[in-house]
Amino acid sequence: MQPAGDGHPAESVRRRDLLSANADAAVMAAFRNLGDVLLPQKERTVEDLVKEILRPMLKDWLDANLPTIVEDLVRAEIERVARRQR
Numbered sequence: 001m002q003p004a005g006d007g008h009p010a011e012s013v014r015r016r017d018l019l020s021a022n023a024d025a026a027v028m029a030a031f032r033n034l035g036d037v038l039l040p041q042k043e044r045t046v047e048d049l050v051k052e053i054l055r056p057m058l059k060d061w062l063d064a065n066l067p068t069i070v071e072d073l074v075r076a077e078i079e080r081v082a083r084r085q086r
Helices: 009-018 021-038 046-085
Strands: none
């Protein structure tokens, strides 16, 4: 037998056989409320909002500029190492 609340179709059939739709909805709402009390959603901070706003802008900037920056730095390092070996 499956444990209660496992999400399997057999479990929901058993619940429908035992509870009316109204009782089932009331039970589910009560458990949701209990979950909200025990595991409250983390409130978003200003820092979270700033990160959310800046992330796409930073990604666009990195996509546009990072390859060139890395290429320039690698080229400069290769030149530096080549000059030192002479």
